[in-house]
Amino acid sequence: MNFVEELKWRGMIHDVMPGSEEQFQKEMTSAYIGFDPTADSLHIGSLVQIMILVHLQRSGHKPYALVGGATGMVGDPSGRSEERNLLSKEVLEFNLAGIKKQLEKFLDFNCGANSAVMVNNYDWFKQYNFLDFIRDVGKHITVNYMLAKDSVQKRLESGMSFTEFTYQLVQGYDFYHLYKNHNCKVQLGGSDQWGNIVTGTELIRRMDGGQAWAITTPLIKKADGSKFGKTAEGNVWLDPERTSPYKFYQYWINASDEDAENYIKIFTLLSKEEVEKLIEEHKQAPHLRILQKRLAEEVTTLVHSKEDLQSAIEASDILFGKGTTESLQRMDEKTILSVFEGVPMFDVEKSKIAAGINVLDLLAIDTQIFPSKGELRRTIQGGGVSINKQKIEGEEITINTDRLLNGKYILVQKGKKNYYLIKAI
Numbered sequence: 001m002n003f004v005e006e007l008k009w010r011g012m013i014h015d016v017m018p019g020s021e022e023q024f025q026k027e028m029t030s031a032y033i034g035f036d037p038t039a040d041s042l043h044i045g046s047l048v049q050i051m052i053l054v055h056l057q058r059s060g061h062k063p064y065a066l067v068g069g070a071t072g073m074v075g076d077p078s079g080r081s082e083e084r085n086l087l088s089k090e091v092l093e094f095n096l097a098g099i100k101k102q103l104e105k106f107l108d109f110n111c112g113a114n115s116a117v118m119v120n121n122y123d124w125f126k127q128y129n130f131l132d133f134i135r136d137v138g139k140h141i142t143v144n145y146m147l148a149k150d151s152v153q154k155r156l157e158s159g160m161s162f163t164e165f166t167y168q169l170v171q172g173y174d175f176y177h178l179y180k181n182h183n184c185k186v187q188l189g190g191s192d193q194w195g196n197i198v199t200g201t202e203l204i205r206r207m208d209g210g211q212a213w214a215i216t217t218p219l220i221k222k223a224d225g226s227k228f229g230k231t232a233e234g235n236v237w238l239d240p241e242r243t244s245p246y247k248f249y250q251y252w253i254n255a256s257d258e259d260a261e262n263y264i265k266i267f268t269l270l271s272k273e274e275v276e277k278l279i280e281e282h283k284q285a286p287h288l289r290i291l292q293k294r295l296a297e298e299v300t301t302l303v304h305s306k307e308d309l310q311s312a313i314e315a316s317d318i319l320f321g322k323g324t325t326e327s328l329q330r331m332d333e334k335t336i337l338s339v340f341e342g343v344p345m346f347d348v349e350k351s352k353i354a355a356g357i358n359v360l361d362l363l364a365i366d367t368q369i370f371p372s373k374g375e376l377r378r379t380i381q382g383g384g385v386s387i388n389k390q391k392i393e394g395e396e397i398t399i400n401t402d403r404l405l406n407g408k409y410i411l412v413q414k415g416k417k418n419y420y421l422i423k424a425i
Contacts, residue, residue: 175200
């Protein structure tokens with residue numbers, strides 16, 4: 001498949017340096033993308049760049065993932081209004097290990113000639129002293145050239161440290177190093193990186209007389225103008241410890257129609273024909289949310305697993321009344337807390353539950369989910385009380401530890417939409 005053509009129909013091209021497409025058509029080409037190691041996990045904002053490398057490898061080219069162990073100590077000013085906190089070497093090494101583990105889920109690092117390679121720019125910067133760098137590299141790029149970059153211009157009024165000002169030289173040298181030592185001829189990245197990438201191609205030309213190219217992707221935004229990849233809780237992470245598979249799945253399932261049509265091209269490996277068919281089917285019956293469901297299924301499976309997808313679907317079904325006691329019992333503690341985040345929670349001594357407690361006492365006395373036993377009796381008679389998705393048929397029922405989910409929780413439902421969690425302590 002043609003790499004650039006694939007990116008074009010998916011809407012993943014913003015800027016292309018002349019000659020870039022021809023380079024990919026001419027031969028197997030090594031290209032790289034840089035990843036910021038400010039956390040031990042990437043988030044879905046990074047997923048755009050990961051998918052670019054996936055398409056690159058699937059097209060028969062060689063992907064390099066550069067993790068900025070050195071540049072993470074400096075901080076990239078692009079797209080930022082203030083200087084970031086600098087990270088220690090120990091924190092960076094921990095973050096690098098986490099990021100590599102995630103990239104291995106997407107890229108094949110053992111497939112022969114076009115195997116993916118992960119590199120850390122700290123490996124070539126750690127021996128480079130300041131005087132050597134400004135002599136060997138700094139003399140090739142003028143201050144006028146550096147000042148003209150948008151990332152610098154936007155920060156001149158508010159102030160910019162010398163550290164951040166030199167960032168484009170450091171990133172430019174990364175490109176030169178990979179070109180010189182790994183025959184890496186193209187740098188890929190977000191559109192906010194264009195200035196830094198072009199500095200790299202300029203260094204290659206001036207320091208080695210070589211030629212290199214650049215392709216950038218558009219920055220993804222939601223149709224309503226809000227920031228992609230952000231929720232009320234913050235970033236949507238690829239690490240299930242930071243963002244549960246259930247919440248991850250929910251992010252995609254809740255996409256607007258316009259966003260889903262855009263995302264399904266960018267974040268899945270579905271073919272053009274499949275995507276066009278899904279879009280058409282969705283337009284015929286938008287209330288079925290065909291696009292959102294397929295998008296959430298594909299991305300959750302890609303980032304997590306089929307098992308995590310199934311758990312996320314089951315967890316979603318529980319909230320919308322389709323879940324079963326069996327599916328609830330299969331949920332782990334994190335998923336339970338994730339699904340029922342924000343619902344009222346009551347603590348009850350585990351010893352009481354172990355001894356066996358009447359349902360009226362549990363729900364009207366120990367927890368006061370119901371204000372009185374009388375109201376609870378009437379609601380039970382009307383079929384409006386469920387425990388762990390099982391209707392309570394009578395007031396004589398005893399609740400014991402057999403009812404505990406994960407040995408700790410009881411889910412109470414009053415009516416159709418009111419949920420409560422009881423925690424055995």
